[in-house]
Amino acid sequence: MQLDWLLQPLLSQLNSGVLVLDAELRLVFINQFIARRADVQPEDVQGKSLFDVFTDVPQAWLQRKLQGVLALQVPAFSSWEQRQYIFKLPHLRPLSSDSQYMAQNCSMLPLTAPDGVSRYICLLIEDATDAYVYQQQLQQSVARLQLANRTDGLTGVLNRSYWQQQLSYEIQRAERYQHPLSLLMFDLDKFKQLNDRYGHLGGDAVLVALCARVTTLLRDTDLLGRYGGEEFGVILPETDLTGAMQVAQRICTAVAGQPMHYEQQTIRASVSLGVAAFTAGQSTDALIQQADEALYTAKRQGRNQAVAWRAVNNEYLKKVK
Amino acid sequence: MTALHFTEEQRDCLQELVNVAMGQASDKLARYLATMVHLQVPAIKLVDTQQLPQHFAQRYQQQSVSLISMGFFGDQGLRGEAIMLYQLANVDVLARLLEYSDDDSSEAEMLTDISSVLTTTFLNGLAEQLDNSFSYAAPRILSSRDQHFADKLAATAQQWQLALQVDIRYQLTDYSFHCDMILLIPGEAVLRLRQMLDQILASF
Numbered sequence: 135m136q137l138d139w140l141l142q143p144l145l146s147q148l149n150s151g152v153l154v155l156d157a158e159l160r161l162v163f164i165n166q167f168i169a170r171r172a173d174v175q176p177e178d179v180q181g182k183s184l185f186d187v188f189t190d191v192p193q194a195w196l197q198r199k200l201q202g203v204l205a206l207q208v209p210a211f212s213s214w215e216q217r218q219y220i221f222k223l224p225h226l227r228p229l230s231s232d233s234q235y236m237a238q239n240c241s242m243l244p245l246t247a248p249d250g251v252s253r254y255i256c257l258l259i260e261d262a263t264d265a266y267v268y269q270q271q272l273q274q275s276v277a278r279l280q281l282a283n284r285t286d287g288l289t290g291v292l293n294r295s296y297w298q299q300q301l302s303y304e305i306q307r308a309e310r311y312q313h314p315l316s317l318l319m320f321d322l323d324k325f326k327q328l329n330d331r332y333g334h335l336g337g338d339a340v341l342v343a344l345c346a347r348v349t350t351l352l353r354d355t356d357l358l359g360r361y362g363g364e365e366f367g368v369i370l371p372e373t374d375l376t377g378a379m380q381v382a383q384r385i386c387t388a389v390a391g392q393p394m395h396y397e398q399q400t401i402r403a404s405v406s407l408g409v410a411a412f413t414a415g416q417s418t419d420a421l422i423q424q425a426d427e428a429l430y431t432a433k434r435q436g437r438n439q440a441v442a443w444r445a446v447n448n449e450y451l452k453k454v455k
Numbered sequence: 456m457t458a459l460h461f462t463e464e465q466r467d468c469l470q471e472l473v474n475v476a477m478g479q480a481s482d483k484l485a486r487y488l489a490t491m492v493h494l495q496v497p498a499i500k501l502v503d504t505q506q507l508p509q510h511f512a513q514r515y516q517q518q519s520v521s522l523i524s525m526g527f528f529g530d531q532g533l534r535g536e537a538i539m540l541y542q543l544a545n546v547d548v549l550a551r552l553l554e555y556s557d558d559d560s561s562e563a564e565m566l567t568d569i570s571s572v573l574t575t576t577f578l579n580g581l582a583e584q585l586d587n588s589f590s591y592a593a594p595r596i597l598s599s600r601d602q603h604f605a606d607k608l609a610a611t612a613q614q615w616q617l618a619l620q621v622d623i624r625y626q627l628t629d630y631s632f633h634c635d636m637i638l639l640i641p642g643e644a645v646l647r648l649r650q651m652l653d654q655i656l657a658s659f
Contacts, residue, residue: 198553198555201487202572205486205487206484206487206572206575208571208572208579209571209575209591210568211593211594213595215563216563216567217560239593
């Protein structure tokens with residue numbers, strides 16, 4: 135059976151792109167898939183250099199790969215996972231994809247003409263846009279889940295487990311490089327009364343507003359987390375006790391100085407803060423404990439103030455107990 | 456399992472074919488990469504795939520290794536998977552080797568590119584020696600700078616009964632470059648390979 139007639143209809147209906155180049159990288163053939171998407175006429179581009187027709191392909195890289203195919207007579211490949219596309223071609227998912235161009239898998243295959251001497255290269259282009267779109271969606275979902283796994287649902291600051299994990303890392307870093315590190319714990323004053331007066335939604339609104347306000351006072355490297363109901367912690371890398379106390383004073387003043395608003399009501403709130411600086415050999419729990427003790431002292435001394443931990447705090451606490 | 460083992464004659468024959476393919480490959484690669492390529496004559500060994508992960512885990516103790524896989528298919532049921540193992544301090548070596556200096560190729564792309572060149576050049580030569588020819592699946596990264604590469608190698612290897620272990624040490628002038636190649640071949644393809652080797656032996 136003579137099957138030569140198969141070739142043309144097959145190549146033109148194939149749902150993959152076929153380009154054939156000669157050894158000088160001139161176009162010998164392109165199939166309908168490529169011609170329609172690149173909006174060129176096969177007879178217009180025949181004999182022209184690949185790089186003159188497709189001017190925006192990565193020339194240096196592609197040339198080197200094609201040289202390899204010719205010199206070694208082995209196939210070469212390019213995957214959309216490493217290089218999203220070689221040719222800027224439109225795809226058929228314009229609405230569901232955030233990419234303008236067709237993601238491509240490309241095989242570069244060595245061909246030898248029947249004369250046994252003339253070398254050619256066939257570029258086979260497969261549309262991988264669907265796989266690309268699924269992967270993008272998957273990555274977005276994973277990123278969203280990671281974020282949700284780290285943050286507190288109400289306030290959007292770090293949740294306790296992630297925050298505490300970060301504190302351990304920062305302590306290790308401070309220990310290793312002998313850099314200063316401070317911890318600041320703060321608590322909304324009389325939160326129970328706020329809740330009783332404005333309802334739990336009102337209390338929640340104050341927590342959200344509080345976190346938003348504190349965030350504006352911190353550096354990018356400082357880490358704010360929700361430690362418990364109305365108690366929060368701030369990790370202050372590269373900060374000694376004096377610097378941490380300045381931050382604490384700033385937060386104290388900012389919270390008390392400006393009332394918050396909830397459903398046309400004005401809510402006055404204040405915070406008490408405790409500050410402790412990391413000392414070599416200290417554990418995560420011990421550092422939190424010190425900041426907590428200082429916070430407790432601030433509460434006892436009348437709230438709406440910041441207190442730095444000192445060894446005497448400890449003595450004082452023991453006495454009053 | 457014993458049914459898959461090679462006789463001494465078959466093994467020697469395969470070793471000889473591999474040597475010839477290696478010689479051809481090193482010659483072609485030297486011209487393509489524009490540097491002297493010295494390929495150490497590899498000791499080939501048929502091993503149980505279950506032993507492979509441990510073997511390589513020991514060789515690359517505690518180091519992170521990148522694994523690249525490339526599938527190959529020939530006529531008469533000959534098929535398998537070539538695995539390349541790299542342990543790279545930096546990718547600059549690869550970039551210079553591939554002359555990608557003026558390009559923004561990622562490490563992943565350079566690894567798949569060099570793997571493709573090294574495996575297909577050798578395997579094409581081997582196919583030729585067996586009077587066969589191979590087609591290839593695009594290279595895939597199984598593991599990238601991963602200390603747990605042995606687990607991933609185990610996951611791949613368990614699908615194959617037998618591995619033809621070909622350790623290649625590529626030595627290139629001006630470069631310090633080394634990688635291992637393993638050919639994983641399923642049992643039925645090993646039977647076919649034995650038949651082919653017997654045919655070659657009979658023709659001498």
